[in-house]
Amino acid sequence: MKLATYLPRILWLVGGSLLLIDPALGESVENAHAAASDPCAKSVLHCESQGNGDPIIALHGLGGTLYSWRELRNRFPNHQLILLDLKGAGDSPKPHDKHYSIRDQAALILKFIDDNDLKNLTLMGNSYGGAVALFLAIELKDSGRLVSLILIDSGGYNQDLQSHLTILRTPLVGWLVLHLLSPRALVRKVLRDSYYDHHKITDPQVDVYARAIASPGGRYGLLQTARQAIPKDIDCITAKYKTITVPTLILWGSNDRIIPRTIGERLHRDIPNSTLETVPKSGHVPQEEQPDDTMRYITEFFRLMGQRP
Numbered sequence: 001m002k003l004a005t006y007l008p009r010i011l012w013l014v015g016g017s018l019l020l021i022d023p024a025l026g027e028s029v030e031n032a033h034a035a036a037s038d039p040c041a042k043s044v045l046h047c048e049s050q051g052n053g054d055p056i057i058a059l060h061g062l063g064g065t066l067y068s069w070r071e072l073r074n075r076f077p078n079h080q081l082i083l084l085d086l087k088g089a090g091d092s093p094k095p096h097d098k099h100y101s102i103r104d105q106a107a108l109i110l111k112f113i114d115d116n117d118l119k120n121l122t123l124m125g126n127s128y129g130g131a132v133a134l135f136l137a138i139e140l141k142d143s144g145r146l147v148s149l150i151l152i153d154s155g156g157y158n159q160d161l162q163s164h165l166t167i168l169r170t171p172l173v174g175w176l177v178l179h180l181l182s183p184r185a186l187v188r189k190v191l192r193d194s195y196y197d198h199h200k201i202t203d204p205q206v207d208v209y210a211r212a213i214a215s216p217g218g219r220y221g222l223l224q225t226a227r228q229a230i231p232k233d234i235d236c237i238t239a240k241y242k243t244i245t246v247p248t249l250i251l252w253g254s255n256d257r258i259i260p261r262t263i264g265e266r267l268h269r270d271i272p273n274s275t276l277e278t279v280p281k282s283g284h285v286p287q288e289e290q291p292d293d294t295m296r297y298i299t300e301f302f303r304l305m306g307q308r309p
Contacts, residue, residue: 039116045084045108046091053079054120054147054307057109061127061285062165062229063190063222065090067208068126071291078308079122084109086129088221090212100224102231106135113145122148126287127162127259128229130154135237137244148305149248149271150298153256153284156241156267158234162258164190168226178219183210194284196255205288241270248274249301251294253282275301 039055040047048066056079060068066083067090073081085092086105109132113121123146125133130151140146155162168174178186187209191201212218231237248271252264261278268276277297279286286294295309302309 039080039082039112039118042115043084043112044093045087045112047085047112048083049080050074051076051078051080054122055080055082055116055118056122056124057082057084057113057118059084059086059109059123059125059129059132060089061129062162062168062226063089063187063209063213064126064129064285065209065212067205068285068288070288072287072295075291075295076309084112086132086225088217088225091215094215094217094221096217096220098224098228100221101228102132102135104228105132105225106139109136110139113140119145120147121145122150124150124152125154126152126285128155128165128225131156131229134241134244137246138237138240141243141245146246148246148301149244150251150301151248151264151267152251152287152294153253153259154250154263154267155229155259157238157263158230159266160260160263161230164193164258165226165229168223169229174223174226178213178223183213183218186210186213194258195289196253196281196283197289200289238270241267242272244271245273247301247305249297250274250276251286251297252276252278253284253286253289254278254280255282256284258284 038049040049046066050073056076058066058069058072058081060066066085069083087108088094088100123133123136125131131154133149133151134154134156137146137149167177184206187206188201191206192198195201213222250264250267252261264276268274279290279293279297282290282293299309
């Protein structure tokens with residue numbers, strides 16, 4: 001009799017509890033699914049991701065951050081755009097160690113690619129980020145993961161090295177430059193050398209890059225990255241560029257004073273399935289200075305591969 005009396009009340013309490021728990025369960029499942037689809041959720045490097053579709057990993061230049069791709073955000077509606085701060089840059093870790101070589105940078109990105117099982121991947125790199133992208137393209141050439149490569153005023157040879165890199169690689173001089181000049185002065189000088197039209201350089205832009213250099217470990221990370229930018233076996237690496245067979249777009253600013261266009265022409269000769277295009281009225285960072293023209297060439301590149309950006 002007692003059980004029969006209390007059974008309706010027990011059932012009502014159980015049912016009410018399930019109603020309260022169920023939304024929480026649904027939210028947990030939804031959050032877990034979002035985390036699983038967000039490649040940045042398990043990245044050691046600072047990472048920002050937007051959109052859905054085949055992935056594009058964008059890699060910035062020396063002294064830069066993922067902020068250098070800000071003008072290309074929301075321009076890849078059919079892809080997942082993944083922006084990474086390289087080790088020692090932006091908001092990524094800046095440990096006081098000696099592992100800042102191109103191989104070290106590439107190893108972190110390869111782990112990121114494997115951890116997220118990224119396929120149909122496009123690598124896009126500017127300047128030093130282009131050199132890292134080239135090394136990654138060699139490492140990924142037999143994996144079936146990489147489908148295309150975009151190089152923007154890219155490094156990649158032990159030839160015609162940019163003046164900023166040469167200064168930072170010079171013993172003592174590089175350290176003195178980073179510690180005697182304020183980060184804002186340093187950034188403004190580099191941007192003036194990198195831009196064709198100096199009027200397009202903004203104070204917020206200077207602030208973002210200066211903040212990264214002034215952050216704990218920022219100067220150390222930049223200095224180590226510069227010192228280790230040219231691998232000892234660079235000639236062996238460049239000899240493998242001819243093994244990169246994926247469609248490759250090489251973009252060059254018409255007025256690049258940092259890395260001359262002859263480097264782009266050499267890349268074009270060495271990479272079999274490549275196209276070389278010039279971005280007018282642009283310096284070393286056309287994705288920042290001339291984003292519309294940069295996207296016009298990228299859009300055409302994807303179109304020729306039967307894709308949309």
